[in-house]
Amino acid sequence: MKISNGITLVCLVCLIVASFGIPVLPITSTSTAAQPLAAAAPALAPRVVRVAVYDEPNTTLPAYASTGMLGGNVTAVVNVLVAAGCQVTRLTVTDILNHQLLTARFDVLVLVDNLPREVIVNAVKEFWLGGGGVLSLDSAILFLCYAGMLPPESEGSSGFGVYWNWAPSVDQHNVTVRHPVTKAFHQYELVDSESMDFGDFDWTALMGTSIAGDLVKLGTKPGLPNDVSMIALDPTLKGGRVVQLPCLGITITSDLQHLLADAVNWLCPRPKARLVFDLSHQPWYGVDAWDQLALFTPRYSDWRDDLVSRTYTFDKLYPAATGNLTATRLAPYNLLVIVAPRTNFTAAEVSVVRSWIAGGGSLLILGDNDALSTTNKYINYLLASLALRLENVNSGLTGTYTYHVEHPTTEACTGLRVVIPGYVNYSAPAYPIWGTDAANILVAAQTYGAGRVLLGADINWLDDADLAIANNRQYAINVVNWLTAATATVLLYTDEPSSANYYRTPVCQALNDLSVSYALTFSGNYFNLSLNLYAWALVIVDNPWSSITSYYGEIGQYVDAGGRLFFSGYQVDNVPSSPLWPKLGFAFAADMPNQVPVHIWSASHDIFTTPNTYGAGNFTPTTDYGDEGDLLTVHANATALAGNTTTSTAGRAIIVLRNDKHTLYNAYLIDQFAGDLDDSTYEDRFELWENEIAFMLAALVTVPTLPWWLLPLVVIIIVLVIVIVVVVVLLRRRKASAK
Numbered sequence: 001m002k003i004s005n006g007i008t009l010v011c012l013v014c015l016i017v018a019s020f021g022i023p024v025l026p027i028t029s030t031s032t033a034a035q036p037l038a039a040a041a042p043a044l045a046p047r048v049v050r051v052a053v054y055d056e057p058n059t060t061l062p063a064y065a066s067t068g069m070l071g072g073n074v075t076a077v078v079n080v081l082v083a084a085g086c087q088v089t090r091l092t093v094t095d096i097l098n099h100q101l102l103t104a105r106f107d108v109l110v111l112v113d114n115l116p117r118e119v120i121v122n123a124v125k126e127f128w129l130g131g132g133g134v135l136s137l138d139s140a141i142l143f144l145c146y147a148g149m150l151p152p153e154s155e156g157s158s159g160f161g162v163y164w165n166w167a168p169s170v171d172q173h174n175v176t177v178r179h180p181v182t183k184a185f186h187q188y189e190l191v192d193s194e195s196m197d198f199g200d201f202d203w204t205a206l207m208g209t210s211i212a213g214d215l216v217k218l219g220t221k222p223g224l225p226n227d228v229s230m231i232a233l234d235p236t237l238k239g240g241r242v243v244q245l246p247c248l249g250i251t252i253t254s255d256l257q258h259l260l261a262d263a264v265n266w267l268c269p270r271p272k273a274r275l276v277f278d279l280s281h282q283p284w285y286g287v288d289a290w291d292q293l294a295l296f297t298p299r300y301s302d303w304r305d306d307l308v309s310r311t312y313t314f315d316k317l318y319p320a321a322t323g324n325l326t327a328t329r330l331a332p333y334n335l336l337v338i339v340a341p342r343t344n345f346t347a348a349e350v351s352v353v354r355s356w357i358a359g360g361g362s363l364l365i366l367g368d369n370d371a372l373s374t375t376n377k378y379i380n381y382l383l384a385s386l387a388l389r390l391e392n393v394n395s396g397l398t399g400t401y402t403y404h405v406e407h408p409t410t411e412a413c414t415g416l417r418v419v420i421p422g423y424v425n426y427s428a429p430a431y432p433i434w435g436t437d438a439a440n441i442l443v444a445a446q447t448y449g450a451g452r453v454l455l456g457a458d459i460n461w462l463d464d465a466d467l468a469i470a471n472n473r474q475y476a477i478n479v480v481n482w483l484t485a486a487t488a489t490v491l492l493y494t495d496e497p498s499s500a501n502y503y504r505t506p507v508c509q510a511l512n513d514l515s516v517s518y519a520l521t522f523s524g525n526y527f528n529l530s531l532n533l534y535a536w537a538l539v540i541v542d543n544p545w546s547s548i549t550s551y552y553g554e555i556g557q558y559v560d561a562g563g564r565l566f567f568s569g570y571q572v573d574n575v576p577s578s579p580l581w582p583k584l585g586f587a588f589a590a591d592m593p594n595q596v597p598v599h600i601w602s603a604s605h606d607i608f609t610t611p612n613t614y615g616a617g618n619f620t621p622t623t624d625y626g627d628e629g630d631l632l633t634v635h636a637n638a639t640a641l642a643g644n645t646t647t648s649t650a651g652r653a654i655i656v657l658r659n660d661k662h663t664l665y666n667a668y669l670i671d672q673f674a675g676d677l678d679d680s681t682y683e684d685r686f687e688l689w690e691n692e693i694a695f696m697l698a699a700l701v702t703v704p705t706l707p708w709w710l711l712p713l714v715v716i717i718i719v720l721v722i723v724i725v726v727v728v729v730l731l732r733r734r735k736a737s738a739k
Contacts, residue, residue, distance in 0.1 A: 048087050049268045052106040053078055054124075055090035056114045064146050065115055066158050067166075068139040072114040073249040077137070077260065080252055081110075084261035096120040101127045103240075103313040104276070104332035107268040108133040111140035112249040121147065122290040129288075129304065131240045131313035133267025135260075137247040141199035150201075150233050150242050151209035163209075164201045171195035173219040173229045173246060180266040181232055181243055182218050183681040184258035190222060191255035198246040201228040211235060218243075230259070232266070236500040238305035241267045270512035271313045272503060273334040273484030277304075278317045280324035284340035284368070284375060285459055287316065295342065299463040303476050306467075310477060310503035311512055312484070325349040330356045334484040334517075338365045338382070340375040340459050345382050354385050358449025362483035366456045369394040369422040376422065379455075386446055387430035388455045391423040397436055400470040404434045407445070408519070408533070409454070409478040411526040413471035418442060421458035452486045454479055485519035489537035490697075492518045493527040495545040496671050498623065506671055507542045507568075510689035514611075516697065524548040531558060537700055540693065543569040544625050544669040552580040559583050559663060566696045568666040572630040584665050585638025585658040589651040592628040593644065595621050598655070598668050601648045602641045606695045607655070607664075612687040615678035619668075619688065622675035629667040632656055644668075661699035664692060 059070040074090065081088050091101060096116075101109065101123055109127055111134070116124045125147050128134050136144050144150040145159025154163055171193055175185045185191055203226045206215055211233060219230030233242040243263045247256050277300070279286065279293045286294025287304055304314050317329065317336075325345065330336060330352065345353075357363055365383070367376040367390040376390040383389065400415040416434050421442050426432060430446035433454075445454040460466050462476040496505040502522045511518050519534075521527040528551045531539065539558060541548070549571055556579055559565055565584070572581060576588035597618040600608055608614045619642075621628065632653040634640045637660075640653035654668045673685040680687065 047265070047268065048085065049264050050105065050107045051081050051086045051088045051110060051264055052091045052101055052108070053081075053088060053110045053112060054096075054114060054116065055092055056117065058117065059114070062115050062118050064118065064121075064158065065142055067160050068115070068142055070114050070139055071248050071250065072112060074110075074112045074114075075249075076252050077110060077112050077247070077249045080257050080260050081264060084257075084264075086261075086264060093117050093120055096123045099123065099316075099318045101132075102315045103127065103130045103132045103269065103271075104274055104315055106132065108135055108264045110135045110264070111137060111143060113138040113140060113247070115140060115143050122288070125149075126288065126290075126316065128239045128242070129301075129308065130315055131269045131271060131308045131311075133241045133264070133269060134243075135263050135267055136242065136244045137249060138196075138198055141201070141244055144242060144244065149239060150215075150231075150244070151206060151211050153209050162202075163205050164199050166197045167200040167221055167227055167229065168197045169195060170198050170221055170229065170246065172222055174222045175219050175230075176217050176225070178676070178679065178681050179216055179218055179232060180681045181259065181263045182230070183262055185255075191219065191259065192253045193246045193256055194248050194251055194253070196248055198229055199244070201231055201244065202226060203228045206231075210237075235309070236504070237309055239308065240269055243267055269313055270311070270509070270515070272311045272508070272512055273480075273517070274313045274315070274332055275307065275335045275337060275480065275484075276315045276317050276330070276333045277337045278325070278339075278341070280317050280319045281338065281341035281343045281345065281378070283338070284342065284372065285463060291316070293318070300339075302464045302467050303462045306473065306477060307480055310501055311508065312480065323348070325352055327352050327356065330361060333361065334486075335362050335364060335480060338363065338379070340367055340372050341378050342375060344378045350382055350384065353382060354448075357451035357453060360450040360487040362452040362454075362486045364454050364456075364479060364483055366459045367422060368457065368459050369420050372422075372459075383453070383455070386448055386453060387427045388444055388446055388453060389425040390455070390457055391425050393422055395421050395423060395436065395440065397421070401434065401436050401442065403437050405432055406529065407433050408482045408521070408526065408530055409433060409445075409475060411474075411478055411521060411523055413475045413478065415470040416442070416461060416475055417466050417469040417472050418458040419460035419466065421456075421460075424455055424457045447486075450487055452483050454483060481520050485517060488517040488519050489535075490516055490518040490540065491527075491530055491534070491536045491538075492520050492540045492542065493522070493524075493548070494520065494542035495522055496542055497545045497625075498671075505542065506683065506685045507540065507689045507693075509686055510693055511540075513686075513690055514694060514697075516693065524551050527551065528554050531555070536563065538564045538566060538693075538696055541565070541567040541569060542671065543567070543571070544671045547571065547574070549575050549578070552578050556580045556583055562662070564661075564696060564700060565663045566692060567664070568670045570625070570627045570629040570667075570669055572632070572667060582635065584656065584663045585635045586632040586653065586656045586665065586667075587635070588630055589633040589653075590631045592630050592654075592668060594628065595624060596628075596644050597621075598642050598644060598673075599646050600642050602639075605641055606698075607641065607657075607688070607691045610691060611694055612680065612682070612691055614684070614687055614691070615680060616684075618677070619673045619684055620675065620677055621668075621672035623672050625669055625672060628672060629654070629669055632665075632667050661696070664696055666692070 145154035148155025172190045216232040221227040229246045285299035286297040287300045289298045291297045367379045370392040373392045400417045424441045424444045426444040432441040434443040435441040443456045499505045572588045597620045599618045638658045642655040643652040656665045
């Protein structure tokens with residue numbers, strides 16, 4: 001062995017150290033609540049959109065279609081999307097019948113002037129209902145109506161003559177609004193398309209439907225504002241996004257190329273987490289009416305819709321020749337849902353599920369009373385390595401029960417409605433959550449490795465009939481939030497009042513867009529519970545509405561322990577002497593004037609440039625929450641990045657970053673910047689939230705200091721390695737001289 005230079009020696013040392021199981025980079029402890037965790041910076045590389053293009057050579061009209069001339073010329077569209085950087089796959093009827101159209105595999109389905117055949121209508125609806133985006137081109141407008149995507153009122157009919165009609169010989173379209181789909185064009189600019197008859201929505205008719213507020217008129221026939229040839233749907237109640245564009249797929253103009261590429265990017269879901277519902281073991285209850293493997297359907301469609309409207313994606317796991325619960329099939333998902341299986345699990349499946357949970361996946365599993373004793377036996381077999389079991393008993397007690405242990409899943413919940421449940425038997429480290437009383441438990445949970453498991457002894461509490469009773473709907477949402485945050489290192493508090501729900505607030509959109517896993521809370525006491533229950537790399541507070549001043553002390557303790565904090569609030573003036581403010585590097589100076597711009601003082605700073613280059617010199621509010629916030633005086637341990645004057649001025653700071661990058665405070669409520677001052681086609685508040693989150697997470701990626709006990713050990717190993725190397729070299733030299 002010849003050591004030629006120091007680099008080789010260092011490499012050898014690293015290999016030897018690694019062989020002893022000692023990390024080359026130091027470790028940060030994660031065992032104590034309220035301690036900071038190491039966290040990877042968010043991925044800021046361009047997202048690769050996974051596109052499925054329905055490839056159908058059969059151009060005869062399906063039985064549900066009463067009009068149209070189908071083209072199905074997919075090649076040109078495929079080429080455009082590939083050139084735009086998309087990952088494109090052609091799917092046939094057979095592929096879709098084999099359940100390849102999953103949100104875990106594809107983000108967007110493109111229907112190129114064609115209509116799904118009758119046998120796959122439900123499979124395509126299932127993809128959309130699960131959160132997948134749909135890009136409809138020309139004649140596919142009919143399927144949007146028939147499937148109830150756009151609008152829901154048209155489900156089961158073509159919608160022709162009611163919600164849409166044919167527009168003859170149109171080759172130009174007037175862009176009516178700046179939007180992520182039309183961002184390549186100015187408002188009122190004419191875009192060129194192929195010259196053919198296109199399907200046009202009737203805007204007046206659509207404005208009378210239940211989704212009127214979710215629609216954006218992107219483009220119309222020139223001079224005819226009611227004839228909408230380009231439209232976008234961002235539904236608040238169920239399903240993924242939808243876009244209709246005038247494109248036959250034959251000769252694609254340069255304008256259409258821009259529209260197609262930007263449309264699939266906007267349609268691509270940015271989920272909080274991915275769920276899969278197991279149909280492969282023939283559950284007692286299914287989700288939709290067409291779930292033939294389930295005994296009773298539909299049962300959980302409302303719950304699925306609730307979750308998708310809160311930015312989750314939802315797939316179903318069908319039987320497969322290669323195996324049902326395999327590591328490959330579970331890998332894309334954060335949560336597996338199993339409901340009263342009527343077929344048993346194999347030993348291999350038990351092993352796979354156990355390993356998957358230990359690695360960070362989570363399991364929601366529901367059994368019932370002794371009438372389902374066989375399914376309960378199967379569940380107990382699957383959970384054999386955990387401290388959770390189902391009792392084969394019949395409680396006979398239908399009703400709403402209030403006994404519960406405070407837990408992140410019980411936020412805003414005081415009662416759970418169940419229907420003749422069984423009981424859960426648990427032992428440490430598992431613990432109870434809901435019960436008829438302390439001795440008779442209906443729901444219990446356990447952490448297993450890096451994952452989580454929640455077991456319930458009733459299959460009715462989240463079905464369509466009971467979801468609206470008591471706090472079942474809220475609990476069903478909370479359960480998924482908690483289970484899918486098993487490996488999350490970000491805690492979010494938000495009480496933003498104007499979004500469709502807390503999961504669709506601008507801060508959540510930013511976290512999802514950055515692919516950051518997080519746990520969400522929306523009440524002060526439960527925020528405090530999670531703050532102290534788990535360890536977090538970053539705590540984000542989006543507080544434009546409620547008062548959480550009583551928890552400033554706990555937040556301060558978290559910061560004192562080294563925790564990172566990103567706070568947007570308005571209540572510095574309510575408690576100007578709070579000990580929290582000097583910890584964050586500022587003091588109260590004055591109340592914020594009403595509806596004034598926030599001027600950027602450090603334009604080159606990352607929070608204004610990365611990943612979004614903000615193209616304006618200030619942020620101007622477009623909505624008013626009443627109390628915008630406060631003006632701050634910055635201490636020597638912090639830096640002001642923005643204020644309410646055009647240049648840096650003492651006592652007029654608004655955005656304050658502590659110099660060690662541990663805390664970032666926005667004294668002007670970010671959520672009020674709902675406009676698009678920089679004309680990026682995205683809301684200014686979304687861009688600022690995303691940039692500041694990305695900055696705070698990137699600031700976490702530092703090399704931590706070595707624990708005191710590890711440094712001497714590493715030094716000893718390095719010395720030993722050097723001695724060994726020297727001895728080997730001397731022996732080889734002696735051997736060479738002897739020859």
